[in-house]
Amino acid sequence: MPEKFPADLTTLRRRLLTREVTSTMVTRALLERIAVLDERLGAYLLVDGEGALAGAAAADERLDAGTPAGPLDGIPLALKDILSTRGRRTTCGSRMLEHFVPAYDATVVERLHAAGAVVLGKLNMDEFAMGSSTENSAFKPTRNPWAPDRVPGGSSGGSAAAVAAGLCAAALGSDTGGSIRQPASFCGVVGMKPTYGRVSRYGLVAFASSLDQLGPVTRTVSDAALLLGVMAGHDPRDSTSVNTPVPDYVAALGLPLEGLAIGVPREYFIDGMEDDVRQAVQAAIDFCAGRGARVEEVSLPHTEYAVAAYYLIATAEASSNLARYDGVKYGLRESGGENLLDMYLDTRSQGFGPEVKRRIMLGTYALSAGYYDAYYRKAQQVRTLVSRDFARVFERVDLLMAPVTPTVAFRLGEKIDDPLQMYLNDILTIPVNLAGLPAISVPCGFSAAGLPVGLQIIGRPFAEETILAAARCYEEAHDWVERRPEL
Amino acid sequence: MDYEVVIGLEVHAQMRTATKIFCSCSTSFGDEPNRNTCPVCTGQPGALPVLNRRVVEFAIRAGLATGCRINSGNVFARKNYFYPDLPKGYQISQYELPVCEHGHLDIDAGEGETRRVGITRIHMEEDAGKLVHPDDRSGVSYVDYNRACVPLLEIVSEPDMRSAAEAVAYLKALRDIVMYLGICDGNMEEGSFRCDANVSIRPRGQEAFGTRTELKNMNSFRNVQRAVEFEVERQIDVVESGGAVVQETRLWDVDKGITVTMRGKEEAHDYRYFPDPDLLPVVIDDAWIDAVRRSLPELPRARCGRFMATYGLAADAAGILTGSRALADYYEAAVERFSRPVPVANWMISELLRHLNDDNIGIEDCPVTPDGLGSLLKLVDDGTISGKIAKKIFAAMYRERRNDPGAMVEARGLRQLADGGELEGIVDTVLAEHPAEADSYRGGNRKVFGFLVGQVMRRTKGTANPGMANDILRARLEG
Numbered sequence: 001m002p003e004k005f006p007a008d009l010t011t012l013r014r015r016l017l018t019r020e021v022t023s024t025m026v027t028r029a030l031l032e033r034i035a036v037l038d039e040r041l042g043a044y045l046l047v048d049g050e051g052a053l054a055g056a057a058a059a060d061e062r063l064d065a066g067t068p069a070g071p072l073d074g075i076p077l078a079l080k081d082i083l084s085t086r087g088r089r090t091t092c093g094s095r096m097l098e099h100f101v102p103a104y105d106a107t108v109v110e111r112l113h114a115a116g117a118v119v120l121g122k123l124n125m126d127e128f129a130m131g132s133s134t135e136n137s138a139f140k141p142t143r144n145p146w147a148p149d150r151v152p153g154g155s156s157g158g159s160a161a162a163v164a165a166g167l168c169a170a171a172l173g174s175d176t177g178g179s180i181r182q183p184a185s186f187c188g189v190v191g192m193k194p195t196y197g198r199v200s201r202y203g204l205v206a207f208a209s210s211l212d213q214l215g216p217v218t219r220t221v222s223d224a225a226l227l228l229g230v231m232a233g234h235d236p237r238d239s240t241s242v243n244t245p246v247p248d249y250v251a252a253l254g255l256p257l258e259g260l261a262i263g264v265p266r267e268y269f270i271d272g273m274e275d276d277v278r279q280a281v282q283a284a285i286d287f288c289a290g291r292g293a294r295v296e297e298v299s300l301p302h303t304e305y306a307v308a309a310y311y312l313i314a315t316a317e318a319s320s321n322l323a324r325y326d327g328v329k330y331g332l333r334e335s336g337g338e339n340l341l342d343m344y345l346d347t348r349s350q351g352f353g354p355e356v357k358r359r360i361m362l363g364t365y366a367l368s369a370g371y372y373d374a375y376y377r378k379a380q381q382v383r384t385l386v387s388r389d390f391a392r393v394f395e396r397v398d399l400l401m402a403p404v405t406p407t408v409a410f411r412l413g414e415k416i417d418d419p420l421q422m423y424l425n426d427i428l429t430i431p432v433n434l435a436g437l438p439a440i441s442v443p444c445g446f447s448a449a450g451l452p453v454g455l456q457i458i459g460r461p462f463a464e465e466t467i468l469a470a471a472r473c474y475e476e477a478h479d480w481v482e483r484r485p486e487l
Numbered sequence: 488m489d490y491e492v493v494i495g496l497e498v499h500a501q502m503r504t505a506t507k508i509f510c511s512c513s514t515s516f517g518d519e520p521n522r523n524t525c526p527v528c529t530g531q532p533g534a535l536p537v538l539n540r541r542v543v544e545f546a547i548r549a550g551l552a553t554g555c556r557i558n559s560g561n562v563f564a565r566k567n568y569f570y571p572d573l574p575k576g577y578q579i580s581q582y583e584l585p586v587c588e589h590g591h592l593d594i595d596a597g598e599g600e601t602r603r604v605g606i607t608r609i610h611m612e613e614d615a616g617k618l619v620h621p622d623d624r625s626g627v628s629y630v631d632y633n634r635a636c637v638p639l640l641e642i643v644s645e646p647d648m649r650s651a652a653e654a655v656a657y658l659k660a661l662r663d664i665v666m667y668l669g670i671c672d673g674n675m676e677e678g679s680f681r682c683d684a685n686v687s688i689r690p691r692g693q694e695a696f697g698t699r700t701e702l703k704n705m706n707s708f709r710n711v712q713r714a715v716e717f718e719v720e721r722q723i724d725v726v727e728s729g730g731a732v733v734q735e736t737r738l739w740d741v742d743k744g745i746t747v748t749m750r751g752k753e754e755a756h757d758y759r760y761f762p763d764p765d766l767l768p769v770v771i772d773d774a775w776i777d778a779v780r781r782s783l784p785e786l787p788r789a790r791c792g793r794f795m796a797t798y799g800l801a802a803d804a805a806g807i808l809t810g811s812r813a814l815a816d817y818y819e820a821a822v823e824r825f826s827r828p829v830p831v832a833n834w835m836i837s838e839l840l841r842h843l844n845d846d847n848i849g850i851e852d853c854p855v856t857p858d859g860l861g862s863l864l865k866l867v868d869d870g871t872i873s874g875k876i877a878k879k880i881f882a883a884m885y886r887e888r889r890n891d892p893g894a895m896v897e898a899r900g901l902r903q904l905a906d907g908g909e910l911e912g913i914v915d916t917v918l919a920e921h922p923a924e925a926d927s928y929r930g931g932n933r934k935v936f937g938f939l940v941g942q943v944m945r946r947t948k949g950t951a952n953p954g955m956a957n958d959i960l961r962a963r964l965e966g
Contacts, residue, residue, distance in 0.1 A: 083533075104526050104534075204533050205532040206533065239536065239765060317764055320761070323577055324575045325576075340571065368759060372759075
């Protein structure tokens with residue numbers, strides 16, 4: 001099914017401003033496309049046709065009058081269902097919140113609205129963002145647009161699949177251990193995790209507070225720059241949001257690769273990595289060298305401990321963050337039992353899926369009296385070492401380049417019964433979250449089976465501009481973005 | 488055997504900030520349930536806490552007033568447990584790095600002795616909501632989150648108190664301080680100043696502590712006193728009968744006057760404290776501490792000492808009058824109007840406080856102003872009225888909420904009768920009307936003198952200058 005308005009966010013914006021197309025036309029076309037394609041794809045958990053068309057009509061009035069609300073006026077986007085939306089169901093992919101309608105908008109949602117964006121709906125995800133395949137959604141799996149028997153990655157699988165399938169101009173995702181970059185890589189789209197603190201977390205339903213960060217999922221690097229510029233900025237409602245000015249990311253895109261020092265961490269080319277992935281990433285690095293970047297191998301020696309540390313810290317925080325789902329205030333309440341304890345047990349037994357329960361138990365254990373020092377505190381020490389690894393190499397190089405995942409998208413059901421294999425899928429993305437750094441996944445080719453491969457570019461704290469510029473240089477010279485999955 | 492009692496107290500003082508500790512909802516008490524709530528203080532998914540700077544300032548005040556070290560690095564931690572009044576499933580508190588440590592408080596230990604009670608730590612935390620169980624057998628409970636996220640200071644003492652009386656003295660001193668500092672209203676009944684007590688006993692002379700129990704649910708000084716006394720007796724009974732005290736949490740049952748088991752050690756929570764990743768460490772620098780130090784008011788003990796030195800008050804009187812900042816302020820205002828401090832103090836203690844106590848109201852609600860009281864005492868001082876009349880006028884001022892004693896004296900015709908000629912005439916009339924009593928006096932019955940004075944007073948509606956009336960009467964009878 002061809003796209004009626006085949007357009008990335010940047011092009012769409014231009015065409016809307018010239019009134020070549022209207023937001024209503026584009027929104028209507030996307031809603032139709034969702035209606036036809038999404039039953040099979042499973043990217044959306046909620047399609048808000050009425051709200052989207054009303055938003056589009058309002059945007060068209062502003063655009064007709066020549067007074068656009070902001071850089072996203074009239075552009076139809078979709079949100080990972082982890083973002084609190086006032087009056088619109090927010091499930092987090094969980095039975096626990098199946099019927100939950102929040103009373104407030106997340107800060108980024110407010111910012112999107114203020115910039116004129118049209119919100120098409122809410123996108124599927126692993127329950128509470130815990131997973132790497134979107135198979136942990138309590139409602140349905142999402143399929144990879146490139147191969148319906150493959151997963152789109154996760155936890156922002158709905159976001160990546162929807163963007164790849166042309167079911168929205170761009171989407172928002174969240175990344176705790178790779179949840180934007182890995183699905184972006186699997187689906188052949190651009191996904192960026194900004195520096196921790198760059199984008200407000202207010203209204204992002206917490207999984208692991210010290211690691212969670214929102215970011216754009218887009219077709220192109222330019223789109224990511226445009227969308228991030230709207231999302232980023234200090235928010236007094238989030239104590240961890242950083243009060244530094246937001247640069248003009250779009251303007252930064254012209255910076256050349258020439259003269260950049262690029263490090264290639266040897267620990268990121270692990271045993272068991274697929275050759276197709278290795279070759280595609282190596283080719284991308286070679287391209288950068290050919291454009292005048294200085295490429296050198298570097299070492300991040302504590303990489304091998306990152307996954308273990310992550311699964312202690314993230315689960316510890318999650319065990320506390322998810323305590324609020326107790327059946328008392330909102331969401332599911334199962335109170336067939338006799339007393340308060342029964343209500344807690346029934347609600348949480350039935351409201352949470354197996355992966356969420358597994359992580360709550362892991363985290364509870366890690367924080368328990370007598371184990372705290374051995375697990376949680378030790379994990380925080382490892383985290384410090386991982387951060388220092390990065391800080392040390394960033395004294396010598398401007399960027400790091402590596403694969404996003406060791407493999408291309410795997411099959412549905414392939415790893416769902418093996419949590420450890422699933423966790424290892426995030427081995428190359430997790431260290432970045434532990435260190436709070438910005439990183440992008442940008443398409444860099446296809447496997448022999450025709451599945452997308454992603455290049456990961458990691459930068460210094462708040463060096464999103466450098467990352468975006470380098471990614472754009474690479475993207476411009478290749479036609480990966482032009483290839484669309486056949487749907 | 489002779490036992491020594493060991494008591495440590497944990498006090499929770501609700502801060503009098505306008506807004507909550509992690510959101511901008513009002514802290515006001517007694518509003519319609521769940522009126523003062525928002526996504527943050529009801530623990531909505533995705534909501535995040537932002538620290539109220541004022542709470543840190545209040546904590547610094549409390550720390551400075553109790554001689555604590557103020558820690559520059561402050562970390563908030565999550566205390567994890569489930570309860571319906573706790574919206575997030577964890578309480579944001581402080582654990583490893585509290586705001587204040589290593590302080591002390593000096594209390595009166597009786598007979599002019601002071602005892603220094605160590606303060607282990609003071610930390611900031613949020614309060615929980617309140618469960619409401621209606622009396623209708625519906626089996627339904629409600630939860631009111633107005634109080635959730637209201638700032639608290641937890642003030643933990645060392646186990647330095649040796650009797651229930653000392654525990655109460657410590658609590659009173661601490662309550663005075665937080666009220667003087669203006670950081671807590673000290674209301675124990677509404678729960679804005681509440682305490683748990685750790686109580687143990689040990690044979691006198693033994694160094695090691697006995698097993699302690701933690702007492703909860705004591706909402707007045709009296710209840711603290713009774714609960715601790717009961718618990719000490721209970722523990723002694725247990726030990727004397729060959730048993731061992733069990734470490735547990737016990738509730739004070741005010742109606743039965745006993746403590747009962749709430750939960751044992753094995754049911755004790757593992758709170759799984761860890762640093763709250765939603766809040767950054769708070770750095771308190773010396774400039775901030777100095778600024779707070781400069782803004783501290785005079786504290787109760789210092790003020791008490793000054794009242795004794797400057798106004799010549801006895802320790803008891805100075806102690807009573809500095810019992811609250813408002814009372815001490817009242818006293819000093821009254822002294823400003825009428826500069827004889829001792830009579831002012833006596834009047835306040837014997838008359839004013841008696842009226843307030845009878846009506847169970849605080850000095851803040853006293854209908855007689857310091858000016859009014861000062862003016863009244865001036866009238867006594869200059870002989871316009873007698874002390875006895877003054878008490879009558881004071882009662883009227885209090886009752887009628889008036890502060891113009893001069894006008895009231897005139898309107899009631901109570902100006903003191905000190906005219907010798909007029910008084911002589913009245914005395915003569917009284918003696919003429921009561922010849923039998925006059926003879927009886929002259930016959931040696933001195934007791935009847937009081938009766939005759941009373942008659943003079945009756946005829947003058949009490950306005951006769953008592954000294955003059957006595958002198959004239961005596962002169963007439965003995966002359």
